[in-house]
Amino acid sequence: MTSSADAGPAPGRSRRRMALGAILHGSGGHIAGWRHPSSPPDGQLDLDHHIRLAQTLERGTFDALFVADVVAIWGHQYDSLRRTARADHFEPLTLLAALSTVTERIGLVATATTTYNEPFHIARKFASLDHLSAGRAGWNVVTSVVPLEAGNFGRDTHLEHSTRYLRAEEFVEVVRRLWDSFDDGAVTRDTASGHYYDPAGLRTPHHGGPHFTVRGPLNISRPPQGHPVIFQAGSSEVGRAFAARHGEVLFTVQTSLAGAQAFYADVKARAAAYGRDGDHVLVWPVLSPFVASTQAQARARLAELQELVHDDVARRLVQDNIGDLDLSGYPLDGPLPHIGATNRSKSRQELMLDLAHRENLTIRQLALRFATGGAVVGTPETVADHIEEWFTARAADGFNINFPYLPGAAEDFVDHVVPELRRRGLFRHTYETATLRGHLGLPRPRVGASTGRRRTAAGDRGAAGQREGSGEGSR
Ligand SMILES: Cc1cc2nc3c(=O)[nH]c(=O)nc-3n(C[C@H](O)[C@H](O)[C@H](O)COP(=O)(O)O)c2cc1C
Structure with missing residues (x-):
């Protein structure tokens, strides 16, 4: 199913391609999206609703x-939690396995x-999804x-925050090595000789590090995308x-555009410092579109949704995202109290603190701004203007579209904004490639390319620790 275009960008390709991704929350990305009159009340767990959404997005290429x-309920504060759809959602890989059967591209x-997984489980599940979907998985x-x-x-x-990242560093390394357990083409399924795979192509990671000891190999052949x-x-x-x-x-x-440009330049420079090609590190800011045929109608759509945010939800939205503080004694229409460092997302x-101070926002105003993070409110043309400006000004290579309510906001975007982006030559008319790597112009990793950086105890023993022959892993 992999086409030649999926091998990665052609040498000398200079034209940037813009990408669009969508956040799939059953009832929308806005905290009150589930209460929107057009959202199905059971949207969070309605498979048909998710299938229709995925197919709408695929229609929009x-x-x-x-x-x-998150692997928890979003809070113990049931006063606010019971007013959101956050306590009720599918486990993502299970949902995506189902959606892989009703989508093609x-x-x-x-x-x-x-932080709360083991590398073997994750390598295995994403390899399975990549096989199920013929090369469309992303982690x-x-x-x-x-x-x-x-x-x-x-x-x-x-x-602790820095320990989480140390663990993540080793976790990703182990997952990559597990994905490389079998060389491309090593699983020959040769009925004549009776060999299911070629033992010379088996690489058992034998990883031993501060956080993980994982022998391997993985029990599934290399993912279609590598x-x-x-x-x-x-x-x-x-x-x-x-x-x-x-x-x-x-x-x-x-x-802001300037902030996004600074982030874009910073991460591309950092990637280059690690020897990576900046074209293979794509930046997608979140964009939450409120689209209507006039500016006034689009603004009314935003206001309609904001009015559905209950006071308890607004307070918790600020509290939970800043972390480790109690705002219950503070009036919603007053300023934020002084807040020190916490162990949450820095x-x-x-x-949030910068925004509140810069614009002198009350707690409620901050909550509502956060509820519509990345909001772009306007006609299909003005939303396309924003997208074009951020793309051409190198603030974005693509956008992660957070539809505030579903399915209405996704349908409006696909029916009105996508055609405008296509008219401007910014976005594809049809899929030209079959895999996610192909769509994004990302190269397919070579086997073993990611395993050289840190040597493990077993790996240091030499080639035998990296590659194993007959008997290893066979039954
Ligand atoms: C669009 C977007 C989606 C995210 N999705 C998740 C998620 O599903 N689960 C999660 O725990 N964190 C999620 N995060 C949080 C990030 O993984 C990260 O922890 C956060 O941006 C803070 O960065 P820091 O960890 O460097 O402080 C998301 C962040 C963004 C911007």
Whole structure:
């Protein structure tokens, strides 16, 4: 199914291609999206609804759809939680496996945390999704932002921010080596000789490191894409360094063109410093479109949704995203109190505090701004203007579209904004490639390319530790 175009960008290709991804929250990305009159109340767990959404996005030739995740309920504060759809969502890989059977081209990207998983499970699941979808899988590598996850995995407290990234570093290395367990073509399934795979093409990782001991090999042949595409959204200093080393698509939340350009230039320079090609590190800011045929109608759509945000939800939105503070004694229409450093997502905390101080926002105003992060409100033409400006000004290589309510906002975008982007020559009319790597112009990793950087105890023993012959892994 892999076409020649999927081998990666042609040498000398200079024209940048713009990408579109979509965040697939069953009832929309806005916290009150599930209450929108056009959203199905059971949208979070309605498979047919998800299938229709995926097919709408594929009609719009989107590069990928993305399912975010936390491995916990979003909070113990049931007063606010019971007013959101956050307590009720599919496990992403299970959902994407189902969607892989009813879509043909769109990339399928899921979050999986390196803090509360084991590399073998993750390598295996994403390899399976890549095989199921004929090369359309992507892994959004996160280190977990929600401390409540700790309690579900035998820990009293969340791992410290820098420790989470150290663990993530080793985790990704092990996953890559597991994906490379079999050389391309090593699984020959040769019925005549009776050999299912060629033992010379088996590489058992024998990894031993500070966080993981993983013998391997993986029990599935190399993914069609070599490796599923690595997505990442680290924004703090350590997070950006991690993203620049490993990420192929970087999600980011940016509130101004200048800020987005600075982020773009920074991560591309960091990637270059690690010897990577900047064209293979794609930056996708989040964009939340409110589209209507007039500017006034688009603004009314935004206001309609904001009015559905309950006071308890607004307070928790600020509190949970800054972390470790209690705002219950503070009036919603007053300013934020002074806040010190916390163990939560540092970049998100800084983003929120900067915004509140810069624009002198009340707690409620900050919550509503956060609820519509990346909002672009306007006609199909003005939304396309924004996209074109950010793309041409090198603030973005693509966009991660966070539809505030579903399916209405996705249908409006696909029916009105995508045709405008196509008219301007910014976006594809049809899929020209079959795999997610192909759509994004990313090269297919060579076997073993990622294994040389850190030698493991077993790897240091030499080739025998890296490659294993007959008997190893065979039954
Ligand atoms: C578009 C986007 C999607 C994200 N999805 C998830 C997710 O599904 N699960 C999660 O735990 N964190 C998610 N994050 C958080 C990031 O992984 C990251 O932790 C955050 O941006 C803070 O960066 P830092 O870890 O460098 O402080 C997402 C961030 C962005 C911008």
